[in-house]
Amino acid sequence: MFRIVHKEKLSPGINLFEIEAPRVARHAKPGQFVVLRLHEKGERIPLTIADSDAGGGTITIVVQEVGKTTYELGTYENGDSILDLLGPLGRPSHIDNFGTVVMVGGGVGVAEIYPVAKAMKEAGNHVISILGFRTKKLVFWEDKLAEVSDEVIVTTNDGSYGIEGFTTHALAKLFDEGRKIDLVHAVGPVVMMKAVAELTRPHGVRTVASLNSIMVDGTGMCGACRVTVGGEIKFACVDGPEFDAHLVDWDELVKRLNYYRDLELISLEKWKR
Ligand code: FAD
Ligand code: FES
Known part of the structure; x- marks a missing residue:
């Protein structure tokens, strides 16, 4: 289980969640995402890792409520847990000194x-x-x-x-x-x-x-x-x-x-x- 340690409403319909996920936090790179499932009957949805704290063992996701799963996630509060969270997924962004x-x-x-x-x-x-x-x-x-x-x-x-x-x-x-x-x-x-x-x-x-x-x-x-x-x-x-x-x-x-x-x-x- 992945515990929400901080929830914040950033604007109407957009919430930030800081979630305990130490292994994901340790390996996360810019441009990568996670796939999460709220509970056993939940759908799997991809969300970008908007920030991560390797030391603190947490990742931050910012979620816009657009449909069933994102609205349901919006009802989750500090201390609630997410059943599955898989990541980091996808290729990291190509970072270089471009100018x-x-x-x-x-x-x-x-x-x-x-x-x-x-x-x-x-x-x-x-x-x-x-x-x-x-x-x-x-x-x-x-x-x-x-x-x-x-x-x-x-x-x-x-x-x-x-x-x-x-x-x-x-x-x-x-x-x-x-x-x-x-x-x-x-x-x-x-x-x-x-x-x-x-x-x-x-x-x-x-x-x-x-x-x-x-x-x-x-x-x-x-x-x-x-x-x-x-x-x-x-x-x-x-x-x-x-x-x-x-x-x-x-x-x-x-x-x-x-x-x-x-x-x-x-x-x-x-x-x-
Ligand atoms: P639904 O009613 O199921 O769908 C609403 C719309 O969302 C659909 O019409 C479709 O266009 C899209 N969608 C539905 N299911 C999926 C799915 N399994 N995968 C992708 N898109 C879907 N949203 C954020 O708010 N924050 C993010 O950081 C973010 N990062 C993303 C990163 C990646 C790599 C991808 C592919 C998508 C990301 N999204 C992000 C979009 C987010 O995954 C969808 O808004 C979410 O899946 C919608 O699910 P729902 O059940 O709430 O809505
Ligand atoms: Fe299944 Fe990409 S999400 S192949």
Whole structure:
């Protein structure tokens, strides 16, 4: 069993959980994730390791409530335990001294870019973090990202905080200003990652995206997380989750993510009752 030692509401619908998982914490690297199952009847879901404390033996996950399992996890409190937690899974991010790295996080993706931004900064990069939210009350971790970035830009769709618009507007502005950018790393909704890829493509800037395909076992055996990258079939759990964003078949990813939509809604409604 994996005990929750700290729970915090970061914004409406987004919770942070610090969980005792000493072996995972010891081996976790930026870009990796865990697959967890709340209880015996629970579904397995993948979540990024947003932070880890090898000494303290804990990992931190930040979870957005979108369906049955994530809503159910939202009811867990300090001292509650999670039945299974497998990890660290996936290939770690490629960290190097690239020069100027722009980290783009959308919504809960802001938590997911944190460990990568931190490692990129430690590797000597100039790190610019662009954090996108729908509105001001959903903003979280601006301060935490500021600790590991040279520049932080916040965007809100409705203009209630920071720059009005999407993360791509802020990124486009950097290109318009003639800023030298060596790598863009994006994590967030598929529509955002696709838009970032289309924006950087004509500039020839290497762009990495962390794909949130549906995963079940997380170890390359079930095929649920199949994605097409550069015309080749890849399993996001073992070949990724990070891939060259210019080569990803985004439309296929969207289709596969919506494949079980009706069943997921039924499952959520049943659980709410
Ligand atoms: P459901 O109602 O079952 O599904 C809602 C939507 O979530 C679906 O339409 C589908 O698009 C997606 N989804 C459903 N089941 C899965 C599954 N088993 N695997 C992946 N996606 C699924 N979310 C976070 O909030 N924080 C994170 O740090 C985070 N990291 C992720 C890392 C990876 C590598 C991947 C692949 C996904 C990550 N996600 C993260 C997404 C998270 O796994 C889904 O939101 C969650 O599985 C939804 O489950 P649910 O039962 O609450 O919702
Ligand atoms: Fe089963 Fe990737 S989740 S193969």
